[in-house]
Structures are given as C-alpha cells and as structure tokens.
Amino acid sequence: AQSVTQLDSQVPVFEEAPVELRCNYSSSVSVYLFWYVQYPNQGLQLLLKYLSGSTLVESINGFEAEFNKSQTSFHLRKPSVHISDTAEYFCAVIRGGGFQKLVFGTGTRLLVSP
Amino acid sequence: KAGVTQTPRYLIKTRGQQVTLSCSPISGHRSVSWYQQTPGQGLQFLFEYFSETQRNKGNFPGRFSGRQFSNSRSEMNVSTLELGDSALYLCASSPGTGQYNEQFFGPGTRLTVL
Numbered sequence: 001a002q003s004v005t006q007l008d009s010q011v012p013v014f015e016e017a018p019v020e021l022r023c024n025y026s027s028s029v030s031v032y033l034f035w036y037v038q039y040p041n042q043g044l045q046l047l048l049k050y051l052s053g054s055t056l057v058e059s060i061n062g063f064e065a066e067f068n069k070s071q072t073s074f075h076l077r078k079p080s081v082h083i084s085d086t087a088e089y090f091c092a093v094i095r096g097g098g099f100q101k102l103v104f105g106t107g108t109r110l111l112v113s114p
Numbered sequence: 115k116a117g118v119t120q121t122p123r124y125l126i127k128t129r130g131q132q133v134t135l136s137c138s139p140i141s142g143h144r145s146v147s148w149y150q151q152t153p154g155q156g157l158q159f160l161f162e163y164f165s166e167t168q169r170n171k172g173n174f175p176g177r178f179s180g181r182q183f184s185n186s187r188s189e190m191n192v193s194t195l196e197l198g199d200s201a202l203y204l205c206a207s208s209p210g211t212g213q214y215n216e217q218f219f220g221p222g223t224r225l226t227v228l
Contacts, residue, residue, distance in 0.1 A: 032214055043118075043204055043219035051214055090157065100145070100208060100215055101170060104157040 003027075004091050006105035013112055015083055021076040021108045023065075023091030031093040033074040034102070035065055038088045047089070050074065086112045116141065118207050118220035126226045132193040135223045137205035139186050145169075145210025146188035147217060148180060151202040160203075163188050164210045192225075200227045 005024045013019045025031060032051050036044040048059040055067040065076045074091060091105040119138045127133050139146050148160040159172040163182035180190045186207075192199055202222045208215035 036219075041221075043221045044206075045219070046216060049216070094214065100147070100210075100217065101159045101162070101172070102147075102149070102157075102206075102217065103159075106156045 004093055004103055004105035006091055006108050008108050009106065010109045010111065013081055013110065015112055015114050016080045018079050019077065019081050019085075019110065021089050021091075021110065023074045023076065023105060025072050025074065025091070025093050027072075027093060027095065031095055033065075033067060034092045034094070035059075035063070035074075035076050036090045036092060036104075038090065038107075040087075044090065047076075081110070081112050083112050083114065085110060118205060118218050120203075120205055120220040120223050122223060123221065124224050124226075126228065127195050128228050129195055129197060131195050132191065133195060133225060135190045135192075135203055135205075135225070137188045137190070137207075137220060139188070139205075139207030140218055143207040143209055143218075144186055145208045145215065146182060146186065147206045147208075148188070148190050149204045149206065150174075151204060151222070152198075152200070157204075160190070195227045197227050200225060 003026050007022050034049045035047040037047045038044050048057045050057050050067040058064045063078045088107045088109050090107045092102045121136045145164045147162040151157045161171045162169050166182045177193045182188045202224050204222045206217035206219045208217045
C-alpha cells in the first residue's frame with residue numbers, strides 16, 4: 001500500500017525567503033504525485049502534479065517540485081514566498097494504473113510573516 | 115465551467131441523528147469521490163461513484179453510505195452520528211476514465227456533531 005509522509009507539520013518563514021516543504025512516499029508500484037493547497041475554509045486546489053516525463057514540475061505561481069525516485073521524495077519549493085502563500089499544503093499519491101484514490105500526507109502548514 | 119458545488123456548507127447535528135450531504139460535480143464528469151478531513155486522521159478516502167455505481171470504498175463503517183444519480187450528482191449519508199464524525203467532508207469530481215483523471219474538489223461541508 002502507498003503511504004505519504006510529510007515530516008513538517010508547520011513551517012514558519014518570512015516573506016520573500018525561500019521555502020521547502022518535504023514529502024516522501026512509499027509504494028511498491030509506480031505512482032503519480034501531487035501537491036494540493038488548502039486555504040482557510042476552502043477545499044483543495046491542485047498546485048502541481050508529476051505524472052511522467054521531466055522530474056521537475058512547476059506551477060503557475062512560482063512553486064516547483066522535483067520527483068526523485070531513488071529517494072522516493074517529491075519536495076515542494078519556492079524561491080521567494082508571499083504572505084498570500086500562507087495555507088496548508090498536502091502531498092498526495094495515486095497508484096499508477098489503478099483506481100483513482102488519493103492517499104494524502106498529514107499536511108504542512110506554511111506560515112508566512114512580514 | 116462551474117466548479118464542484120457542495121451543499122450545505124455548514125451543518126450542526128446531534129449524536130444519533132443522520133445527515134445527508136450533496137455534491138454536484140463539474141458538468142460532464144462521471145466520477146465523484148468523497149473524503150473526510152479531520153485534525154486527527156487527516157484526509158481519508160470514503161468512496162467513489164462512477165456512473166451511478168460505487169466503484170471503490172475506503173475503510174469506514176457501514177454508517178457511511180452514498181449514492182449517485184443519473185445526472186452524476188452524488189449524496190453521502192451518515193446514520194447514527196457520533197461525535198467523531200465531526201469533520202470537513204470534501205467531494206471531488208473527475209471524468210473517471212483513463213489512466214489518470216485530475217480530481218477537482220468542492221469547498222466542502224463542515225459537519226459538527228454535538
């Protein structure tokens with residue numbers, strides 16, 4: 001069975017500083033990997049996804065994540081955060097070729113302060 | 115295209131009661147999945163419906179049930195409510211076919227059980 005580990009429950013950072021949110025997964029089969037963001041009192045929004053191809057994927061708002069198969073990681077990075085990036089971030093996997101059940105990590109709360 | 119809608123947005127019930135939550139997927143999507151989000155257990159998959167049939171189910175007791183109508187709208191029912199059922203219930207819609215289908219989440223229904 002797949003599982004996802006997000007080691008950091010909360011990451012405080014100052015505005016314009018870089019940030020990395022860590023995600024490790026375990027699976028015996030190939031997986032698709034995702035980062036979702038959840039703003040207060042809202043549902044989940046897909047931030048970026050890795051399905052195949054280039055191991056570096058980017059979102060439209062400056063986030064990027066790199067799929068590292070040897071380290072089974074999919075860490076999320078942003079070189080310069082904004083106050084508006086304050087939210088909870090969830091890493092998730094779907095087993096390749098299987099049913100579309102998302103398995104989520106426990107989430108990382110990103111707190112950006114001025 | 116309109117997004118995924120969930121009604122009601124907030125609900126307060128007492129122990130022992132039952133509740134029905136509704137989800138309207140994006141037009142043309144045939145798959146609806148339900149997830150429960152709690153501070154203690156995080157995001158957990160409940161079940162998925164595709165073309166009016168339950169296609170997959172998570173590890174929840176039989177008090178949790180659902181159905182899907184011919185227009186792909188889905189309802190989730192929880193009977194004999196317990197305090198631990200207090201959660202944000204999210205539904206996600208996707209086309210439901212193919213190797214991978216992006217899931218689009220609604221804003222959720224926040225259920226409070228007193």
